[in-house]
Amino acid sequence: MSLDSPVSRRLLSEEVFHRLRDSIVRGELVPGEKVKDGELAERLGLSRTPVREALARLTEIGLVEAKPGVYTRVTTLNRRDVEKTLAVLRSLDQLAVETAVPVMTERDLRLMREANRDFERAVADNDTTAALAADDRFHAVPLAAADNPVLSRIVEQLHPQIHRILYRKFSTLLGGRNTIEHHDRLVDVCAGGDARAAGELSGAHWSELGGHINRLFDTNQLTEPTDR
Known part of the structure; x- marks a missing residue:
């Protein structure tokens, strides 16, 4: 709207x-x-x-x-603040996945797979809005399964700070096959019941995203004029 x-x-x-x-x-x-x-x-x-x-x-x-x-x-895009936000989100997402895996159901795994297929279609269509919505649905499944209202509330507060970077630089940060394949691997590991491995895989993806964002800062692609 x-x-x-x-x-x-x-x-x-x-x-x-x-x-x-x-x-x-x-x-x-x-x-x-x-x-x-x-x-x-x-x-x-x-x-x-x-x-x-x-x-x-x-x-x-x-x-x-x-x-x-x-x-x-x-708020201006500040590398130090973004790094801090990413560090917190990485830890929270890893906690959510590790907590969720032991209690995840076949329905949860199906919802994750469906969200990733929607994500894949949105990437093919170069539809950033639909892709980010599908990515949110994918990660919302283990977050909901973890059943920790405090965790959910903090993640909800922090996500928009990173989403505004993802929205502007989607093709660079999430638009390749890498994210789709990461999602598929994460579902497989969750299905196998290895909570620690699933958490580590999720954390590694956040670290990779942080590296991509740092390169955008290095090349001044995340700066904006402040005199508007």
Whole structure:
């Protein structure tokens, strides 16, 4: 849904939060871009209150940063911050997989395989939005099976910080056969019941992703102007 589409009067702050979060992930609001509650409220046809509440939540999860009296802007892409986020996500995902494997069902494995086939089709169609949605569904299966609400909540908060990089550089980071093959291997290891090996395989994939992102920083492909 476009950022400019009218917002219903129900759960305004929640809807604005999701709308702005998705706009940041998709790059409609770019790193360093200044955001003003009054302008956003006018675009959305709302009062400033739900917009301010949404911006406060986005600040809490690291997608917006504010310097009182100077600016409120989309958080810039900082290598050090990205590395820290990736390190936490790698550990959390590894924990989720290791916890999930002993209790995973045939249905769980089937859902992972189906999500990976959807991912493969989206890659072939060069459909970034569908590919990332399928990738999310794939990783959501062991996360749900782990049945740890605290783990799920933290992962949900951190994912958008990495998704906005994946969205912009999908073909470089996830668009090759490597991710599809990694998913297939992970399902096979999960099916074999080796929780430790599955966790290590998942962690290795996150480390590989971190290496790719570092190379993008090295070649200045993740920098944006900050004077918008």
